[in-house]
Amino acid sequence: MRSMCCFSALLLLIMAPVVCQGGNILVFPMEGSHWVNMDVLLQALHSRGHSLTVVRSNKSWYIKEKSSYYNTITVSVEKAVDQKFIQKVIYEIMEYERGASRLVYLFHLIVGMFGTFLESHELLGGFVSALLDDAELTTYMKDSKFDLLLTDPCWGGGAIVAKYLNLPLVYNARWLIAGDAHLAIAPSPLSYIPVTGTRYTDRMTFVQRVNNMILHVITQIQLSWVIKDVYQKVCEKYLGPDCDYYQLMIDADIWLMRTDFVFDYPRPTMPNVIYMGGFQCKPAKPLPQHLEDFVQSSGDHGFIIMSLGTFVSELPADLANEIAATFAKLPQKVIWRYKGEKPDTLGNNTLLVDWMPQNDLLGHLKIKLFVAHGGTNGIQEAIYHGVPVVGIPLFFDQYDNILRLADRGGAKILSLSTMDKDDNFLKAIQEVLTEPSYRNNMQRLSRLHRDQQLTPMDNALFWMEFVMRHKGAAHLKAQGNRMPWYSYHSVDVALFLVGALILLLFTVFFLLRCLCAAVCKCKAKRD
Structure with a gap:
């Protein structure tokens, strides 16, 4: 029996390279x-x-x-x-x-x-x-x-x-x-x-x-x-x-x-x-200690993260100051991925970082909101972790991406041209933070996304x-x-059928005309 087990194990080892x-x-x-x-x-x-x-x-x-x-x-x-x-x-x-x-x-x-x-x-x-x-x-x-x-x-x-x-x-x-x-x-x-x-x-x-x-x-x-x-x-x-x-x-x-x-x-x-x-989404891993200490210091208010993607590492100074001033008014802590000069209005509650473990932050228990540009990677991670979004789309498909979340009740959209007017940025953040439907809708999308037979x-x-x-x-x-476009859309078939129908109608018309002419000719002879 033991020799048989050894033989089976050897056979599996021999076959493993072929299978894998x-x-x-x-x-x-x-x-x-x-x-x-x-x-x-x-x-x-x-x-x-x-x-x-x-x-x-x-x-x-x-x-x-x-x-x-x-x-x-x-x-x-x-x-x-x-x-x-x-x-x-x-x-x-x-x-x-x-x-x-x-x-x-x-x-x-x-x-x-x-x-x-x-x-x-x-x-x-x-x-x-x-x-x-x-x-x-x-x-x-x-x-x-x-x-x-x-x-x-x-x-x-x-x-x-x-x-x-x-x-x-x-x-x-x-x-x-x-x-x-x-x-x-x-x-x-x-x-x-x-x-x-x-x-x-x-x-x-x-x-x-x-x-x-x-x-x-x-x-x-x-x-x-x-x-x-x-x-x-x-x-x-x-x-x-x-x-x-x-x-x-x-x-x-x-x-x-x-x-x-x-x-x-x-x-x-x-x-x-x-x-x-x-x-690319996966369960959150523990944060680096300095980030963990920072988010834990947020207490019951929790924290917000902001990232405008791979390509946008800095902003015009006036816009950066407006964003920083808005964050300074919030009770939440903020982690902002930003490589530009430190804004003059930066508050004590805001941490500027060159890089952040975005997926792990979105999966943290104290996360409240994601301020995002609308790139596909970030949007999918927000869905996976069920985190509501305030979107600031910049270019390409980003507005359309955030629009899909907003249409499902999980995001609020702002534009660069209006976010620094009438406290629009602050109002959007406060609305998403205080209205439970945003988080509830994102949690529902998260459950739908995760409920799959295969990852x-x-x-x-x-x-x-x-x-x-x-x-x-x-x-x-x-x-x-x-297929060429005219065949794919059956344009050639449609033209053929229309031509055949016109030919048929013309033939019927011609036969009826000939018949009428013959009847009229016979009638004229009798008269």
């Missing part, structure tokens, strides 16, 4: 906050035994060249979308929103910023060219025999590299270059699916639906422009003149979508879209390993994404 064999994954990421959540996914993949290689620029400021859980391929470029480039764009947007009307601000985002938007993708196109022009690097990538390529499709280079290396493609996605990734692959009725930037819910008036359609057309024109001007040229250079970049871009095997329907509005979807909203992270990992096991997921790709 890790894959070899090439990662083509994006910088900034997008890298922050990509990094969480990479750490989870590493913990399951997968080998990871990250492609980065020599000018990267977030993606480190040395890591204990991934290798790197560093591509040398003269210019890149670096921290200086991003911060210049952000501060320009902030100044416009503070000083311009909503119409002027929107026009600036759509038209004025398009040149900057195009420039950023041209830099990315140059990065892809520098990678594929380097014979040593391309030989290394081919010899490495990767099992799949994981990329963020907000930058469009990953699909080209995957095709060049003939690898299955997995997206860590929410945005596809210029808009919501759903719009490219799933039926998306604009009557109830708001385009990002409209600031609408899924219940739109007629005028709002008109605006929604107009903005959708504009974003599609921008997408086509970027593809034609940047990625199609790179595609033809390395993959041949017959390669259509748009078809290549939407041909991912799996779309790991960084959202879910607790946060987002219900909409049609596709079988190869896997929802993993909040995959979002486990779901994402399963489908990535599924792609590696089966060399892709072609059976989940809809044929409709390969």
Whole structure:
């Protein structure tokens, strides 16, 4: 019996490497906050035994060249979308929103910023060219025999590299270059699916639906422009003149979508879209001692945290002073992630920090409120921990993100142009702190989010390993994404049927006319 047990244990040890064999994954990421959540996914993949290689620029400021859980391929470029480039764009947007009307601000985002938007993708196109022009690097990538390529499709280079290396493609996605990734692959009725930037819910008036359609057309024109001007040229250079970049871009095997329907509005979807909203969220860990001492000193009042995200580390002096003065009037303690000069009006109840363990603070028992810019990562963590939000959206999708919480009763929205007027910031904070419905609604969203058969992270990992096991997921790709627009929308069928009906009516009319003529001719002969 004992020998049998030993034999069984030996057999399990022999079989274990086969069962747990890790894959070899090439990662083509994006910088900034997008890298922050990509990094969480990479750490989870590493913990399951997968080998990871990250492609980065020599000018990267977030993606480190040395890591204990991934290798790197560093591509040398003269210019890149670096921290200086991003911060210049952000501060320009902030100044416009503070000083311009909503119409002027929107026009600036759509038209004025398009040149900057195009420039950023041209830099990315140059990065892809520098990678594929380097014979040593391309030989290394081919010899490495990767099992799949994981990329963020907000930058469009990953699909080209995957095709060049003939690898299955997995997206860590929410945005596809210029808009919501759903719009490219799933039926998306604009009557109830708001385009990002409209600031609408899924219940739109007629005028709002008109605006929604107009903005959708504009974003599609921008997408086509970027593809034609940047990625199609790179595609033809390395993959041949017959390669259509748009078809290549939407041909991912799996779309790991960084959202879910607790946060987002219900909409049609596709079988190869896997929802993993909040995959980076986890139970809170103990705080560093200095932070724990600070929040414990808040007593029954509790504490508030404020963070405006990865890219915004400081604010104009007048706005920073207004925020600090507002916090000084509160009985709560405040932890504010801020790297600018210390505001003159900073109160004794406010602690400025360069970095904060945001997830752990949001999960603390004494947390009362999150003052946030509306980035996806922070919003999902607020939902996970059930913490109400006062939102100060700055750019891109942030207003729309906070709007989804506000629409469900868990947040209050302010704008940069009005928050420093008539004590609006203070009033918003006091309303969310004193009205129980905000916290109750966020707690309800938290319960819905957590009540899942699989955690979002486990779901994402399963489908990535599924792609590696089966060399892709072609059976989940809809044929409709390969059809021309007129066939997809049955315009050709409609035209054929209308033509057939017109022909039938014309034939009937012609026969009736001939019959009438014959009857009249016979009648004339009898007369």
